[in-house]
Amino acid sequence: MSSREALVCSALALSCFASCSASETGKLEGFHLPAAVVSAATEPAPELKKVVVAETPKFTPKDPQLAYVLGQDLGIRSDEGGKGYFLAPRAHGKHNGIDFLAPVGTPVLAACSGKARSDERGGYGRVVQLVCRMPNSLGGNEGLHASFFYAHLDKAVPPKGWVHVEAGQKLGTVGKTGNASGPKIKPHLHLELIIRGSQEDALAETHSGVVKDAANDRFLELLADECLEPAKFASVHGEIRRDRRADPFVVLMCAAKPKPDLTEPSDDKLKVAQIRWSEHYTAGGFEVDRGPR
DSSP states (O other): OOHHHHHHHHHHHHHHHHHOOHHHHHTTTTOOOOHHHHHHHHSOOOOOOOOOOOOOOOOOOSSOOBOOSBSSBOOEEEETTEEOSTTOEETTEEOOSEEEEOOTTOEEEOSSSEEEEEEEOGGGOEEEEEEEEOOGGGTGGGTOEEEEEEEEEEEEOSOSSOEEEOTTOEEEEEOOOGGGOSTTSOOEEEEEEEEESSHHHHHTOOSOSOOOOHHHHHHHHHHIIIIIHHHTOEETTSOOEETTEEOHHHHHHHHBSOOOOBOOOSSHHHHTTEEOGGGTEEOSSSOTTTOOO
């Protein structure tokens, strides 16, 4: 008998042993199944292994030297004047910062320890610029410095000359100065963040124009390694940079102490202007609206 005939007979025999009548089974007496077939038929089926999907570990910044910029968190501003998320469409191209929704008079806090000064800047209104070295984990030991730019303030604490401030120190209050003064625009803090390769460059930063700086490339590499990848943290829009600028919210979540929980505004006019952070960001290592803990 050929090997193919043996296989066919084996299959028929197995089928019959399972379902044939006693008389039919008797006709197969003397027929011997190959040992391999008998073994396969009698061995128990292997157990299926349960597939376990790995969860993203809880994320907290390793070196949280930065501080949140407001004592309360009402999310992002969105109104008839436009949307305030990073890179939102604007008449001039894209939004360079984030508009933190907040009532007029809300204290504005220093994001880091460094040098600050105030100024009046056209459409930005009353502003404060804050320059500080980044944490070592994000390039501070390589000379990388941040220039934070607070705009549309009602009042500013630092003078027009540079003075030292500590992280969390009051820099002024939220207002509606500059082009935020229109009735269609809800009060907010406009915050920008630019990364430069030295303190000198950061102090000279004007927060205008399209000047590229390779320091931001290095900064974002470190940010990805230290935070974005471990926390599976990303913008739903896909981009967290524009030339030498970086998304302020992303950097604060990756390098700052815990922020206040997101809350709903008590003012009905502000309620309709609120956008939750979770509408624009995703994370596996923490709740976006609460921030890392």
